[in-house]
Amino acid sequence: MSEPVSDSATDFPIITLDGGAATGKSSTARGVSQQLRFLHADTGSHYRALTFLLLRKGISPEESDELTEALEEMKLSAEVDGTLASLIADGKKLSPEDLRSLEVNRNVSSFAALPPVRNRLLRYQRWHRELALEKGFLGLVIEGRDIGSVVFPEAPFRFFLEADESTRIQRRSEEGQEDSVAARDKADSGRKTAPLHCPEGAIRINTGNYTLEEVISQICQKVQNDSDALQ
Template identity: 50%
Template structure:
């Protein structure tokens, strides 16, 4: 009997543990890992490079309409391609992108431009033979995949998230990102109705992954340790 194709949605604010958790789950269950935050960062880096401001809607819309988006699968991770090239990881974590990404992400045209692309990652996962998809972001369980097999929302105290961000060498303001992400009119950051909320403040990564894995394993078994 063939296993079902599983979609896992993980939402949460900056430094809540989404990325580390999603990567661990992708390895444990052979899922394509999709970090939608990196998509918004890649788009932001491209728009910043072109000198386009988020409030310049005419220029922004023209640029979005002309973007040729693709996906490159590296290991178990999906990376966005823009006109056939992937954006340097250092560029999408630059201070300029850190300062601008939430402003671009709040523009409805930007979110609309990425909606079909993000949903299309399920097809990418199927095409590459993965057993499912684990997608992380801020509106995955509410907008992108509201009918996902599993929907989780990770959160932690602001002080703990700021500490984690500092350990990563990132300087963006957690409080400001939270304010922009929760107050935007289109797809604000919020716990989707029916999602499982996990407070990761006092949990290790292994403990968070185990909490989720126990639920996911009901539908698909984890890979043997040697294959994970």
């Protein structure tokens, strides 16, 4: 894994999707990636994977020499299945059950607030542009909480998804998950390093006002109309 040539998407279309918990980022990114033949990277799963692995090592969510050493020793790569790129840490791909466990839900925001964790993943996340090019995709759609503000701040297609709390709680319940969306949003918005916020110039979409298909269509139409690479 090498440093990407550029974090600008002027020559290769990159879509950033930011937003709080359960605003529909993953479902939207998955649909957009399939329609446009873009690689899909879910950075939330990156933080979940590191949270799971660090907890397994008995490391608590606070800065320490033990945390830094564990992060430095991790070897990160990716496995591409269809349009989705999944994080591989030390040769292992975690299951959805591991990534969405109650223990991970309770600790992921605390780990994600730590600069060593964010710095370890920043270069890895930017590398997905090269991965998308290498695998022959037409672009990259990458979702998270600081993508349009920190990871790819110059991407021309930046969106911020939002929905009211009751809608998001219902979505988590329908997925069979216990996840305090308000508490996670507060933690992610209040952290000092790369806080959750709508990037300047990003297009806001209230996903509670539209069906999933309508949200996907809005984004695809915007990208197809404005991207020379897809003409």
